[in-house]
Amino acid sequence: MSTDRTAPVDTRMTGILHDALRRDLDRTRTALTASIPPANSQRVALADHLMWMMEFLRLHHRTEDDTLWPLIRRLNPDAAPLLDRMDADHASISPGIDRLRAAAEAYRTDGSAHARDAVITALDGLEAPLLPHLRREEDETMPVVARTITVGQWEDWGHDIMKDRPKLELAREAPWVLDGLDDDRYRVVTGALPAVPRFLLLHALAGRYRRASATRWGGKVEVTPRRSRRHERRPA
Incomplete structure (x- = not known):
């Protein structure tokens, strides 16, 4: 990354985080649909990881909604319609996060086919709005962010959201x-x-x-x- 705090920001980190989510949602589907279902230890580990990922995703969206998008709106008013779409996307994804987390929590203690199928159904329901949103954010929103803020502003934003983690x-x-x-x-x-x-x-x-x-x-x-x-x- 550039050490010049006035340079345009490199936003590739956003796509990297998105790829980690996509990767492990895909791995989850592979594990849950395998011919031999997960044994007890794997089932618990999968459920715990899914619940953690849903908390990560919710935090990721909240930091954008509460701090990054307002910064972009202030510096680049023309970006408002695009950011409105991001806000709407996040709102539409939120129920799916809750449903998948609840299904994973139930699956943690219930290894039945019904509980496993409920996780797969919830995964389908989350990915339907989430995957297009991630791509839209990478292809449309991050280029606007890169044109709007500097390396220094991006680093300051990152420090603010990480300092209390x-x-x-x-x-x-x-x-x-x-x-x-x-x-x-x-x-x-x-x-x-x-x-x-x-x-x-x-x-x-x-x-x-x-x-x-x-x-x-x-x-x-x-x-x-x-x-x-x-x-x-x-x-x-």
């Missing part, structure tokens, strides 16, 4: 976001982290994330960043 929650998010990233997008994420937290998040917590992911998805699902896979396979 629990450190353990940030530690959970970082390896989840890095999962599967190529070199360019890996650098976007790690470049936004201060040096000490970056070292801890990239090294101390990676093993914990891999173990949790193996419980959720099975050991054959690769969850390390793609760049790390190349390094691990390099001959000695």
